[in-house]
Amino acid sequence: MKEPSVVTITVDNKEVQVPGDTNLIEALKAVGLETPHLCYHPDLPVSGNCRQCMVEVDGPRGMVLTIGCYTPVRPGMKVATSASSPKVAEARKAVLEFLLVNHPLDCPICDKAGECLLQENYMMAGASDSRLSPEIGKQYHGNPEHSSSDSKGQHRGGKRVDIGPRIVLDEERCIQCSRCVRFMRHVAGDEQLQLASRGGHSHITTFPGEKLDHPYDRCVTDICPVGALTDKSFRFRKRVWALSRIPTVSMDDSLGANIWVDYADGIIYRIMPRCNPEVNKSWLSNAARDVVQNIHENRLLNNDLSAALQIIKETKGKIAIVLGGSCTAEDIAAFKKFNIAEFFGGSFLPVQKADGIARSGDPVANRACLEKAGINTNLGELSKRAGEFELLITVAADLWDETPEEAGDLNKIPKRIALTSFNNNTAKNSAIAIGIRHWLENFGTMINSKGLEQKLQGTPTKEAALVDSAAIIAGRLHG
Amino acid sequence: MKWSFVPRGSKPVYITVNADEGEPGTFKDHFLMREDPHRLIEGLIIAGWALGARNAYIYVRGEFLPAIEALTEAIREAYKAKLLGKNIGGTKYSLDIAVHRGAGAYVCGEETALINSLEGQKGQPRLKPPFPAVNGVWNMPTCVNNVETIMALPWILENGPEEYQKLGTPKAGGTKVFCVSGDVKKRGVYEARLGIPLMELLESEEYCGGIVGNLKGCIPGGSSTQVLTAEECKKANMDYESLASMGTMFGSGAIMPFNDTHSVVEMLNTLGKFYSHESCGQCTPCREGTGYVQRIISCIANGKGKDGDIELLDSLCTGFTGTTVCPLAAALGAPVQSYIQKFRSEFEDAILKNPEHATPRLSENYRPQGWWE
Numbered sequence A: 001m002k003e004p005s006v007v008t009i010t011v012d013n014k015e016v017q018v019p020g021d022t023n024l025i026e027a028l029k030a031v032g033l034e035t036p037h038l039c040y041h042p043d044l045p046v047s048g049n050c051r052q053c054m055v056e057v058d059g060p061r062g063m064v065l066t067i068g069c070y071t072p073v074r075p076g077m078k079v080a081t082s083a084s085s086p087k088v089a090e091a092r093k094a095v096l097e098f099l100l101v102n103h104p105l106d107c108p109i110c111d112k113a114g115e116c117l118l119q120e121n122y123m124m125a126g127a128s129d130s131r132l133s134p135e136i137g138k139q140y141h142g143n144p145e146h147s148s149s150d151s152k153g154q155h156r157g158g159k160r161v162d163i164g165p166r167i168v169l170d171e172e173r174c175i176q177c178s179r180c181v182r183f184m185r186h187v188a189g190d191e192q193l194q195l196a197s198r199g200g201h202s203h204i205t206t207f208p209g210e211k212l213d214h215p216y217d218r219c220v221t222d223i224c225p226v227g228a229l230t231d232k233s234f235r236f237r238k239r240v241w242a243l244s245r246i247p248t249v250s251m252d253d254s255l256g257a258n259i260w261v262d263y264a265d266g267i268i269y270r271i272m273p274r275c276n277p278e279v280n281k282s283w284l285s286n287a288a289r290d291v292v293q294n295i296h297e298n299r300l301l302n303n304d305l306s307a308a309l310q311i312i313k314e315t316k317g318k319i320a321i322v323l324g325g326s327c328t329a330e331d332i333a334a335f336k337k338f339n340i341a342e343f344f345g346g347s348f349l350p351v352q353k354a355d356g357i358a359r360s361g362d363p364v365a366n367r368a369c370l371e372k373a374g375i376n377t378n379l380g381e382l383s384k385r386a387g388e389f390e391l392l393i394t395v396a397a398d399l400w401d402e403t404p405e406e407a408g409d410l411n412k413i414p415k416r417i418a419l420t421s422f423n424n425n426t427a428k429n430s431a432i433a434i435g436i437r438h439w440l441e442n443f444g445t446m447i448n449s450k451g452l453e454q455k456l457q458g459t460p461t462k463e464a465a466l467v468d469s470a471a472i473i474a475g476r477l478h479g
Numbered sequence B: 001m002k003w004s005f006v007p008r009g010s011k012p013v014y015i016t017v018n019a020d021e022g023e024p025g026t027f028k029d030h031f032l033m034r035e036d037p038h039r040l041i042e043g044l045i046i047a048g049w050a051l052g053a054r055n056a057y058i059y060v061r062g063e064f065l066p067a068i069e070a071l072t073e074a075i076r077e078a079y080k081a082k083l084l085g086k087n088i089g090g091t092k093y094s095l096d097i098a099v100h101r102g103a104g105a106y107v108c109g110e111e112t113a114l115i116n117s118l119e120g121q122k123g124q125p126r127l128k129p130p131f132p133a134v135n136g137v138w139n140m141p142t143c144v145n146n147v148e149t150i151m152a153l154p155w156i157l158e159n160g161p162e163e164y165q166k167l168g169t170p171k172a173g174g175t176k177v178f179c180v181s182g183d184v185k186k187r188g189v190y191e192a193r194l195g196i197p198l199m200e201l202l203e204s205e206e207y208c209g210g211i212v213g214n215l216k217g218c219i220p221g222g223s224s225t226q227v228l229t230a231e232e233c234k235k236a237n238m239d240y241e242s243l244a245s246m247g248t249m250f251g252s253g254a255i256m257p258f259n260d261t262h263s264v265v266e267m268l269n270t271l272g273k274f275y276s277h278e279s280c281g282q283c284t285p286c287r288e289g290t291g292y293v294q295r296i297i298s299c300i301a302n303g304k305g306k307d308g309d310i311e312l313l314d315s316l317c318t319g320f321t322g323t324t325v326c327p328l329a330a331a332l333g334a335p336v337q338s339y340i341q342k343f344r345s346e347f348e349d350a351i352l353k354n355p356e357h358a359t360p361r362l363s364e365n366y367r368p369q370g371w372w373e
């Protein structure tokens, strides 16, 4: 990576050092000055259409108003923000008023409330009184298919447009920032969303007869600065200010996307992408989010090791241990102490091509650590030699659920112990099943497909309080 | 001139004629193209040769059918006479002209929206810089000029630029095609030297032949320019400096004098409808603001105005300046502010028609603090 250049500019009559190869929003952020913005997103091309990020910059004709997101940093430039220039403060406030003219008063029932950029900007600009009167009113003229008039004679738009299998659109809340359109066009590479019509009639829509349906479509709910696009799986389930968040790493595939886990009272509500420019930028696939869908259902809570210890003691033949892709480096090291056993790792699932967004395509998340520990990640070999073994211990490797057919060969091993988080087929197919923490609840280390070492941090769910991590169980089985 | 910004040699250069003519009150380009399409082609060949362009586009408003027919016919004739296409008139220079019909959006007269529309995208202005002269059609240097600008070229080349400069004022030479509509005896398209006094244009027999009724005011350069009162009309000369000194603009050359039978509030209501309808919807102040302003004006016009509406209009229009992608929002803001400033009493009278004009905007039960505080 290139060393970022540092240049000196004057902000509000003070000289500051900022990164040179970026725009003013990012440069000001680097010195702790937040610029209110809506359409600008660091991982999308600039569209510069919300006009919220006004600053003043010196030009040939003196200080002129311009947008911060589209103004590159130039050494020696003079910048005035709302702190020193009443003109900037006025302009930002004017834009904010325009944004709110036709915006519904939905905050109390809006899922975005608490993490809504529009709300934040409103508080930043200093809440001001409304200058609307009933005659002038809020008049939303969006998609004619969903428009209606309410009892006060005001034009209303679609409040819950079913825009796709996973997403709901509230047309009135949309501020036409085009983030979602740019995401679909430039990141997903599949232009399913469009801003149709013009003027006050412009609205977000899909092509006629089509739906928003893409393996990354839930990203649009993250980047939508307001509550226009919401996720059906999270809608109305929890107010966001009641959630705590844990930064961790997704073990759904070997890219190790950086994520936030949002939880409250021991229950995980959603996974959100955590921006890491070198790994997943601000994106996260639907599949990686779906992990939390059933995380609290059908959990295996058996914590009793006595039967397992008995079996291990009685076993005279060879033992095989299969470590699943979501085992951390610490889990692997703990099991490696079983020097009487032969180790295998990974899964029967095929490796797919990387999609270039936030998936590596390799379902064995911690393959790098497994290989570093000298573990054979070719399960096909275990299938072939299944007859040699007397005992099989699977650790976070739910082979009978992922690939029942391939796993069938392993039924030849007479005794089987499963360490798994769920009471699934793998657990049922084993003589003894012991509950372990899910990777979302686990602490440890993983190395991703790009060779980056990343740390996992566990979420304190209600199940995590009842079962131990694989590494701890390994120690107890051993000692 | 802005041609000097066009980089030469490195990339193909395009020349584009802006014949979108959307400004209310303007009809000169349509007339010029219909009556003398050959001169436009001649001008384009000159301009194309000067810039080294191989292709030229004429972006015409789709509704201008007679002009489009005349143009296509003239272009066909020019190709036949080997005055267009490969090696024009036996020289080394080649030029092709294509006529593009726009769908009739006002904003597509803005250079970068025109380019987007020409490329087949949504007609929305682009962020600047880069300007079209550096990065325009197909991301290549592009020169966008009005029909009239291009049509002036043949005459200048024939008679020399000195002759052209002599017409008009010392600072801005040449002539200008004006289109006069409204309350005058002879409406129409007139060519006059720059700097001609406005009243001479309106009253002399050579031009418009006099005002109908009592002159109340005049829009000097298309609907987006600031209005002039009757007093100011007497002092105005039709050139850039004189009009700028009166706080208005030269604009497109569309002059619209109106007499005292017209209500200024109604006029502004019509303008508001036009601009809020023509906003491309890209940027916030214009998308939401033009409709907001229009609703306030329409309330005033319909006898539902309230005290404070005038100040509200004024402050909203201030919010248009410098905050938008293109000047369309300001093109509504400027007339609104000037009408209010110059004809304030008419607005006040209109508001007084509402018997409840003095009731406060917000009800007494309204508490500025939210219930959660």
Ligand SMILES: Cc1cc2nc3c(=O)[nH]c(=O)nc-3n(C[C@H](O)[C@H](O)[C@H](O)COP(=O)(O)O)c2cc1C
Pocket: B018, B019, B020, B021, B022, B023, B106, B107, B108, B109, B110, B111, B112, B144, B145, B146, B147, B149, B150, B326, B327, B328, B331
């Ligand atoms: C909203 C808007 C609408 C415009 N409409 C027209 C138009 O209809 N015709 C035109 O010639 N120029 C129009 N313009 C001006 C053009 O952007 C541009 O300045 C002009 O084509 C330059 O031509 P010239 O240098 O030959 O005068 C418009 C500008 C704006 C901001």
Ligand code: SF4
Pocket: A103, A104, A105, A106, A107, A108, A110, A111, A112, A113, A114, A116, A117, A118, A119, A173, A225, A226, A227, A228
């Ligand atoms: S989008 Fe934001 S401002 Fe709008 S209703 Fe929702 S929380 Fe409130």
Ligand code: SF4
Pocket: A173, A174, A175, A176, A177, A178, A179, A180, A181, A204, A223, A224, A225, A226, A228, A229
């Ligand atoms: S739906 Fe959301 S992201 Fe898309 S344009 Fe509207 S506000 Fe922006």
Ligand code: SF4
Pocket: B107, B124, B125, B278, B279, B280, B281, B282, B283, B284, B286, B287, B324, B325, B326, B327, B328, B329
């Ligand atoms: S000012 Fe109006 S017309 Fe111009 S870009 Fe913005 S929304 Fe479009």
Ligand code: FES
Pocket: A036, A037, A038, A039, A040, A047, A048, A049, A050, A051, A052, A053, A067, A068, A069, A070
């Ligand atoms: S953030 Fe700069 S214009 Fe929207």
